[in-house]
Amino acid sequence: MDQPSTTPRARRRLWFDLTALAVIGVLLLAALGAGIAVLYKEFYGPSAFVTRYIDLLATGHAADALRMPGVSIDRETLADAGIDETASEALLRQAALAPLTDVAVVSEKTSERGVTSVTVEYVAGTHPGTSTFQVEQDGWAGITPNWRFAQSPLAAVALTVLGADRFAVNGFEVDRNQVSAAGADAAGEDPLPLLVFTPGLYSVTVDTAISRAAGVSFLADSPLTQTPVELQTEPTDKFVAVVQEQVEEFLGECTTQRVLQPTACPFGLEVQNRIVAPPVWSIAAQPSVTVEPSGAHWMIPPTDAVAHIEVDIQSLYDGSVEHVSEDVPFRIDGSITILPDGSASIRVGYPDGA
Structure with missing residues (x-):
């Protein structure tokens, strides 16, 4: 005996069920794609790379920040950027770092040549700031990309401290004669080039037996730039x-x-x-x-x-x-x-x- 044919009502239910399954599948795929995009941005993308670098500075891990790809800099790059080739690395350490808080990526834009500009907002000490970093892909680690700074995030200050050879930067003691390329022949009126991290707030003070100065602060917020800073001390x-x-x-x-x-x-x-x-x-x-x-x-x-x-x-x-x-x-x-x-x-x- 022949089986009864599928009724129109059953066909409609079957079509509805298949459509629902398809919609659910599309939603699941979309959710999966969105989740992967979020994971990529949070952990594997250029913004995550920049955020990791700033987090290292914020937690005082200066040595680890220096080891990130593209941070270290050579003399040729310094000269091309208009920074003194003899700039000292004395301030590239934990003792010279100031607090960084409220770090947030505000934009990410990739150029045709594959360099991504990541703009970050933050608070350095009590001063709000914004910096833009250039990042490019540096191969792969399995299925995830590696990144490096296309432009070093380091900057420099040309510091002139008049009336003192010893001063402090964020409380870290510096002796001009020990960090200057001229050594004991360093002239007090000559600017002293010092490399610094970007971003970073740096406060220069003097408190010696001979001279004092309440201090001057500067915010390093632009990579590969040199900022002139002058501090005049007063006699004690x-x-x-x-x-x-x-x-x-x-x-x-x-x-x-x-x-x-x-x-x-x-x-x-x-x-x-x-x-x-x-x-x-x-x-x-x-x-x-x-x-x-x-x-x-x-x-x-x-x-x-x-x-x-x-x-x-x-x-x-x-x-x-x-x-x-x-x-x-x-x-x-x-x-x-x-x-x-x-x-x-x-x-x-x-x-x-x-």
Whole structure:
């Protein structure tokens, strides 16, 4: 006996079931594709590569960040970017890093030549910033791509610290003579090139026995650029007191010379007659010394002082003797050079040519 033919109602149900299965399959494929896209972006794409680099900086892993492909830089690349080839790597370490928070990728755009520009927002210390990094594919690891920086994320600062050879960057102590390519011959007025990570906030401060500076901060947010930064220090009270002491000692030595015109000293007395006995000098009013910046070193601006002389003078005309007790006003100035060992060389002068 023949089987009954499929009814129109059964055919419609079968069609509905097959359509539903097809829709579910398409949705599953779409969800799978979306999931793969998310995984790729989060873990395997160029944005993930840049985020991993910044996370290393944020957690203080400077050495690991340096080892990421494309971060290290050669002298030729530095020169092509207009950065001093002798730039020191002293700040490429954990101790010189500042906090990075609120990191977020805001855009990702790939050029025709295969280089992807990844733009990231963040907060460095308390300063919001935005940086763009160039990334390119660097082969494969199985079925996932490897990446490298097409342009190194390092930057540089040309730092000039006037009045100090020792300073701190984010609390990390730096000695100019140890990190400069010129070594002990490094001049304080010459900019000191230092490589830094991008992104990064760097605060330069000075707190030595000679000088202090509240500091200056700069945000390194553009890879392969060099930022000029200058910091002028101010003399400490202790330093000024030492200079005052040295000046008074110098003037005291001048008073030991029993002559009318002490050699290499800022005061003297001219007379037309004969002195009966060597004169006696003293300082009636010491100069009130101040210290001001002078390029990479320091200067003593012109300052008033008073010497006093006691001397007996005999007249060439009639032989009479007159006792002279006289104040002799004078002025001093001076230059102060900071030596490589950190000591100060003070040279006292006399602007009036005494």
